[in-house]
Amino acid sequence: GCFDPETSRAEVSLAGSVELGGNRRPVLGIIDRLAVFEDRVVVMDYKTGGRTPATAEDVPTVYQRQMALYCEVLNTIYPNCRVEAWLIWTGGAAPVILTLDEELLSRSLETLAPG
Secondary structure (H helix, E strand, C coil), X not given: CCCCCCCEEEEEEEEEEEEECCEEEEEEEEEEEEEECCCEEEEEEEECCCCCCCCHHHCCHHXXXXXXXXXXXXXXXXXXXXXXXXXXXXXXXXXXXXXXXXXXXXXXXXHHXXX
């Protein structure tokens, strides 16, 4: 599964670039957990503070953009896999996992394009 040591790693460095509005933008980060399967890749980021959003649409824009950039870079690294973005809030009684869908991630990227 996504937390199995044979398919996933913690604290994965990510470096790449994405094209936004005709300009290349560098992307550097540390992925909290990355799981790689034959047909999909799951990028996970843990959030510990603040209010846990009720839905993916309620996730703060900065986190939506972060995950959108990570997914764009991972799409180039793993072109034959579906890339999933999970935000995991750990500050409550039980962890809450929110999956950011492709439409939300695409809209988030659009907000980063110059112009």
